[in-house]
Every structure is written in structure tokens, then in C-alpha cells.
Amino acid sequence: MAMRWKNTLKESDVTEETAFLNRRQLMGSAAAGLGLAAIGATGTRAAAQDLQPNAYEDITLYNNYYEFGTGKDDPARYAGQLTTQPWSVKIDGLVDNPGDYAFEDIIKAMTIEERIYRFRCVEAWSMVIPWNGFELADLLGMAGVQSGAKYVAFETALRPDEMPGVKYPVLEWPYVEGLRLDEAMHPLTMMATGIYGKDIPNQNGAPLRLVVPWKYGYKSIKSVVRITLTDKQPPTSWNKANAREYGFYSNVNPEVNHPRWSQASERVIGGGLFSKRVSTLMMNGYEEEVASLYAGMDLIKNH
């Protein structure tokens, strides 16, 4: 299942300089024994649409990870306390091979590749992130999805001793998320284990987090400890907190506003004084790849 969808941004979207940097960092980490199987971002032309990966600092210092506090800099400040070794993911429910899968065993069995994806938060900011990781479909394949499964439920670790934010009832803990099985099996859907060729930092969801690039960022649940195949639509944290404002689907849609703000445009993180607002793209720019998943559905009702 190697190279499909590898870079969904076109070559022309990636600057020469960034491509060079990515290649170098990837080669560095491959040499360091991370076993990266695919080297991405071989773009050689200048940016046609002015899209380029955000700086590592943008991606790792401006975060949402409420288990460590609600401030954008809280995760970078406090997530270092999270113990990520050893780590295992329980895969259970409607699967042939339920069990606790050690993170190292998962990594060994998967093909790690680079994917440069747009990332759009429901709060109307965005970044472009060069993830490393594998397709969720490959992991689900390893677990053996049974025919009755219709949804996939995800759960984040809950460690009150290491997570200062969970003493506040901002959300019901643990953080949980869910996808329809066809969304989970879509080749764009990945489990990220790295950024810019380095192990994913704790504040971004170490050691592995979901990435669903056509959905608002809150669907991309961090530090996953459990994946359950089920025949019922699973509860999701933000929907439980406020069902009117946060639906199960949460597909990026510039035509469906959040009840309290517009979703028509987004603030691009980074660039300091030169940071800008751009129009939000339907399904965050992945409409061609994923629109068929929602054929015939009312996207307002199923927001």
C-alpha cells in the first residue's frame, strides 16, 4: 500500500527550498535508523499557489491539546510530562485480531511515508504540515475488520498525573473521536508518527495521532490508546460538549458557518506581520478525493 496519495499538495505547491529541507531531514532520520520507507516532497518548481509547509516552530508551539491546558502554548509547555514509552494501542470490538499492539510492533509492520496536508482548525486558523505516518487502513487491515463494523472509535490516553488540564471539566475525559468506517479506510486518512521527519512531539500527539485532512482539526485525535470497531456511531468529545456547534462529520465547509463565527475564510498561521487570511476550500481542498463519501447527504444537517 505504499505510495498512493503520498503528497496531496502538488509538486508545484512546494517550494524548492522546503523540498530540499524535507529531503535532508528525512534522509537524516532514515540514517538515524527510523526506517522511513518513503522519501517525499521532491518538488522542484517554485510555489504556484504560494502554499508551503509551516515552519517546525509554528507547528509545535501553537497547539490545541486540552489535556495540557486550553492556551495555545500550554501543550508545548506541559506535554513533555507525558510518558510515551512504552506505548500500546488496544484494538478491539469487531475485529478478528483484538489485542494490545505495542507501538514498536505497529511501526515495524507499517510503511512510514511523508504526507504534506493542509490542516484546518474549526477556530478558523490553518497550517500546512509535513506529516510522517501510515495509512489507518493498513493498521485496521492488520487487526482484521469484521463485516459488521460500520464505525471506528478512538480514545486518547487519560493520565491525570501527567496531564494538568484534565482536572478541569472543559471536556469529558478521555478525549474520544470517531469516523465512519469508509472515512477511516480512505487512503488520505493517516496515523501520524512524525513531523518533518522527526518523531512527533508530545504536544502534537505523540507517539501516534489520527490525521483526517478534510475534517476540522478536532477530529484528528492525539496520543491514541484505543481503537474500537463498532456497528454504532461512537460519541465524540466536542459533539458531547456542544452538539449544535460540533457535529459528528465535521467536514471543512466554507458554506456552513459555525453558529458563532464564519467558516468562509481562515487565518494562515506563521509569517508574523505578513500572516494572511485566505478563503477556506470545500473539504479543505480534498473535495475531489472525498466528496463521493458524502454523495446524497445533506451537509448542513450532517455538519
Ligand code: MTE
Ligand atoms: N486530541 C486530544 N486528545 N485533545 C485535544 O484537545 N485537540 C484537537 C485535535 N486533537 C485535541 C486533540 C484540536 S481542536 C485540534 S485543532 C488539533 O488536535 C490540533 O492539532 P495540533 O496541535 O497538532 O495542530
